[in-house]
Each structure stands twice: as structure tokens, then as C-alpha cells.
Amino acid sequence: MAKGSVRKKGKKWYYRFYVEDASGNLVQKECAGTENKSETEKLLRQAMEDYESKKFIAKADNITLGQLLDTWAEEELKTGTLSNGTVGTYLQAINRIKQHPVSRRKLKTVTSGHLQQFMDIMSFGGTIEDFVSKGYSKDYVKSFSAVLQQSFRFAVFPKQYITFNPMQYVVMRHKKDDMDLFAEETDTDNGKVNPLSFEQYQKLIAQLGKRSKDAILPVQIAYFTGLRLGEVAGLTWQDINFEEQCLTVRRSVRYNGATHKHEIGSTKRKKVRIVDFGNALADILKKARKQQLKNRMQYGGLYHRNFYREVTEKNRVHYEYYNLGMAEDVPEDYTEISFVCLREDGCLELPATVETACRTAARKVPELEGFHFHTLRHTYTTNLLSNGAQPKDVQELLGHSDVSATINVYAHATREAKRESAKLLDKVVGMN
Numbered sequence: 050m051a052k053g054s055v056r057k058k059g060k061k062w063y064y065r066f067y068v069e070d071a072s073g074n075l076v077q078k079e080c081a082g083t084e085n086k087s088e089t090e091k092l093l094r095q096a097m098e099d100y101e102s103k104k105f106i107a108k109a110d111n112i113t114l115g116q117l118l119d120t121w122a123e124e125e126l127k128t129g130t131l132s133n134g135t136v137g138t139y140l141q142a143i144n145r146i147k148q149h150p151v152s153r154r155k156l157k158t159v160t161s162g163h164l165q166q167f168m169d170i171m172s173f174g175g176t177i178e179d180f181v182s183k184g185y186s187k188d189y190v191k192s193f194s195a196v197l198q199q200s201f202r203f204a205v206f207p208k209q210y211i212t213f214n215p216m217q218y219v220v221m222r223h224k225k226d227d228m229d230l231f232a233e234e235t236d237t238d239n240g241k242v243n244p245l246s247f248e249q250y251q252k253l254i255a256q257l258g259k260r261s262k263d264a265i266l267p268v269q270i271a272y273f274t275g276l277r278l279g280e281v282a283g284l285t286w287q288d289i290n291f292e293e294q295c296l297t298v299r300r301s302v303r304y305n306g307a308t309h310k311h312e313i314g315s316t317k318r319k320k321v322r323i324v325d326f327g328n329a330l331a332d333i334l335k336k337a338r339k340q341q342l343k344n345r346m347q348y349g350g351l352y353h354r355n356f357y358r359e360v361t362e363k364n365r366v367h368y369e370y371y372n373l374g375m376a377e378d379v380p381e382d383y384t385e386i387s388f389v390c391l392r393e394d395g396c397l398e399l400p401a402t403v404e405t406a407c408r409t410a411a412r413k414v415p416e417l418e419g420f421h422f423h424t425l426r427h428t429y430t431t432n433l434l435s436n437g438a439q440p441k442d443v444q445e446l447l448g449h450s451d452v453s454a455t456i457n458v459y460a461h462a463t464r465e466a467k468r469e470s471a472k473l474l475d476k477v478v479g480m481n
Contacts, residue, residue: 053093055086058360062086064093068100076124112210114159115152118143120208121200133305133314133367140307142192149180156210161218164197172223187223194221244428245272245420252414253407261406263392266337268407268425270390273330275429275447278400278422279303280316284389289334295325298448302370302400311370311399313357313386322448337389344393350376353395356383372396 053066065079080096082089112120122143126136146152149170151163170177171193174184197216204210245253250272257265267281276284279301288297299321305312316322345352352375357368359382372395373379390398404422411420426447433443 053097055082055089055093057086060084062089064089064096066093066097066100076120112156113152114154114156115147117156117204117210118146118152118196118200121203125199125203127365128363132319133312133365134303134317136365137303137305137307138192139196142196144307146193146196150178156204159215161215164216164219168194168219169222172221184224187221190221190223194219243419243424244431245417245424249416249420250428253410253417253420256410256414256417257406261410263390263398264403264406266333267390267398267403268422269330269333271422271425272428273326273333274324275426275433276324277301277317277426278403282388282390282397282400282403283313286338286387286389289389291331291335293325294327294331295323298322298324302397304399304401305367308369311397313368313370316448318448320448322445324446334389341391341395344391345395348394350374351394354379355386355388355391355395355397357386358382358384370397 053064055062055064057063061084062082063079064082065077067075067077080092082092122140126139129136131139146167149167151159151167154163166177168190169175170180170182171185171190172187174182176182194216197219198214201211201214201216205212205214253268254265257268267278270276270281270284271278274296276298280298282302283300284296284298288299290296298316300313301316302311302313304310353372354375356371356373356379358371358380360367360369371383373383379385388397390403392398407420407422411417430443430447433446434440
């Protein structure tokens with residue numbers, strides 16, 4: 050008889066038991082029950098009896114590519130050491146692959162040609178049956194390649210569903226950028242992110258002040274520290290050291306498309322870093338803190354507090370974000386957290402809201418055409434490098450993995466800087 054158990058997650062009970070796969074390995078299956086324990090235990094008994102009577106085994110002859118992806122996600126992806134953000138990205142890629150006709154093919158009939166066709170349609174765009182792709186960026190397509198590579202290796206071993214990995218013959222192909230050799234355009238930096246001038250930054254703040262005041266503080270922090278949007282959202286007042294004028298970057302806020310919840314996780318490089326700031330940001334933060342205390346008094350019982358809740362799935366831990374009104378009861382597993390970037394009512398100013406506000410402002414101000422939040426990170430780096438900061442110091446402030454990433458991305462930062470560099474040769478030959 051299969052072994053099973055029930056457990057409670059949140060308000061709901063879940064039941065789980067083990068079944069045998071085609072390789073003879075025991076695989077855990079978990080299903081949602083009800084909010085009643087005894088009812089869930091009844092569902093468990095019924096499920097185990099059904100399994101014992103039918104002895105369903107996922108045989109390699111019957112399994113489809115879509116079923117392989119689900120099995121790989123449950124048994125390897127979710128139990129591995131990848132970050133929660135990467136796991137979320139791969140799960141979204143799996144859902145997208147399962148919309149393509151190739152996912153419905155029996156695993157043993159999937160060829161390198163089928164997979165190449167899928168990768169090409171993701172890169173170049175196209176339509177096959179009811180699947181439509183507009184063509185995606187190189188980085189986005191890489192996530193599909195990674196999922197297919199790893200899941201097919203998993204199918205070869207340890208599952209032994211198939212004897213070889215057809216993804217090994219698939220190549221990544223991308224659109225080539227066409228260059229107009231006879232255009233009269235003199236700006237050779239088209240397509241690159243242009244940093245903001247201080248005047249543009251001021252216009253951005255002024256435009257946000259008209260309709261999106263809550264987005265101003267995140268923009269100001271990013272302008273003076275170069276933090277990523279998720280990192281800005283994850284800042285707490287405990288991370289701010291006014292005496293030393295520095296802040297600690299230790300977490301990031303992101304949206305999980307699979308659970309439809311915002312989560313608090315590690316930074317992109319999973320490292321804690323210290324970022325110093327000057328008097329300008331210190332004054333901004335002090336004023337923001339005072340205003341938040343005033344808002345709390347003004348809103349009273351309508352003011353919100355922010356919390357996180359630890360969630361364990363398999364051997365993976367993540368933290369879900371919640372907010373509650375002052376008068377609402379706080380569940381025992383909620384922990385309060387004091388974020389820096391708040392809305393007027395006390396709720397966390399979420400990354401997507403800030404990004405939307407920035408893009409809306411950019412459409413309203415002609416000088417900000419093409420601006421998005423990440424431009425602030427480029428601007429911060431440009432300002433530091435053009436004013437004599439050492440690349441190694443900038444790398445550490447930004448949290449880049451190595452200094453070459455800093456130099457490669459930002460060395461082209463401003464036309465003025467390049468002009469001044471070119472004029473250095475005039476001094477060599479004695480020209481002013």
C-alpha cells in the first residue's frame with residue numbers, strides 16, 4: 050500500500066503520497082485538499098486506493114514532452130540550488146513551451162528538427178497551429194534553451210526515458226541587426242541606453258510629482274545609488290545608516306508569475322553589498338521618513354503595515370509579501386518589515402508600479418523618450434566614471450560579478466566623454 054500524509058499550508062490542507070515511475074523510483078505526488086483535515090484525509094485514502102487498483106506508471110512509451118517538463122520541474126528544478134528568481138523564470142518558460150504543439154508529441158518521437166523549429170520560432174517569430182510568437186530577445190530565448198537542455202538530460206539520466214539528448218544538435222539562431230551604410234544619421238549610439246542629464250532627471254521628478262508622487266523616492270534612491278528596481282523596493286529603514294551615510298543592499302522584491310504573489314528574495318548576485326551616498330540623498334531620506342510618520346498619524350486605522358511570510362516548498366524557501374490595515378488581525382506566521390519606499394497609505398510601492406509610472410512620465414516629456422527605470426543605473430555609473438571614479442570601486446557599488454561587466458556596458462556612456470578622450474591626442478602633438 051502506498052504511504053501518504055496530509056499537511057496544512059496557510060488555510061488549506063494538502064495530501065501527498067508516493068507512486069512508482071517507469072524506472073522504479075518513488076515519486077511524491079501532492080494535491081490540494083480542503084480546509085478540513087478529515088475531508089482531506091478522506092481524499093488521500095481515495096487517491097491511494099485508486100492508485101493501488103490501477104497501478105499507474107508513467108511509462109516512457111506514453112510520456113509526452115509536456116509531461117517530461119512537469120516531471121523535471123517537480124523532481125529536479127524545484128529541489129535544486131537555483132535561485133527562486135531563476136526557478137520562476139524557468140517555470141514560466143515551461144508554461145510557454147507547453148503551449149506549442151511540440152509539447153504534445155510523445156517524447157520518443159521528438160527530434161532535433163522539432164526542437165530547432167521551436168527555438169527558431171521563438172527567436173524569429175511566426176505561427177504554427179494556434180501558437181504565435183512575435184520573436185524574442187536573445188536572453189529570453191536562452192531560458193527556453195536551458196529548460197529543454199536540462200530536461201532532456203534528465204530524461205536520458207536518471208529517468209532513462211530516452212537514450213540520447215536531441216537538444217545537443219540544436220543551435221541558437223538570432224536576428225541579425227541590419228546596418229544602413231548610407232544613412233545620414235550621425236549618432237552611432239542608436240539602440241544604447243543614454244544616461245540622463247541632471248536637467249532631464251529634474252524634469253522626470255517634476256512629471257512624477259503631478260500624478261505618481263509615490264514613485265519619486267524610488268527614482269531618487271536609484272539616481273544616487275545605482276540600485277536595481279527590485280533592490281530599491283527591498284530596502285528597509287534598518288538598512289539605512291545615516292551616521293555613516295551608507296546603505297546595505299541585501300534583498301530584492303520580485304513578482305512571481307506562477308503564484309501571482311510578490312516575493313522578497315536575494316539580490317541578483319546573492320551577495321550583500323554596502324553602497325555609500327552623499328548629503329543630497331541623506332536629506333531626501335530624512336524628509337521621506339518624517340513624511341511617512343506624518344502619513345501614519347493622518348491615516349490612523351486606514352494606514353497599512355507590511356509583512357513577509359516564510360514559505361517552504363520541497364527544500365526551497367521563499368518569502369511572500371503581504372500588507373494589512375492597522376485594525377486587521379495579523380496571522381502568527383507574518384513578520385512585520387519596515388520598507389523605505391512606501392505609498393501614501395503605508396503599502397510597499399511595488400516595482401511594477403514604479404516602472405509603469407516612469408514609462409508614463411517618459412511619454413509625457415519629449416526629452417525623456419525611451420527612458421525606463423534601469424536608465425537610472427546607467428546614469429549613476431556614467432556620473433561616477435566620468436567624474437574620475439575607479440572602475441573597480443564602481444563595480445563593487447553596482448554589485449557586478451567582475452569589473453569587465455562594468456567597463457563593457459558603460460564605457461560608451463556619453464558622447465562628451467569620448468570627445469574629451471579623443472582630444473587627448475592633441476596634447477601629445479602640441480596642439481591646444
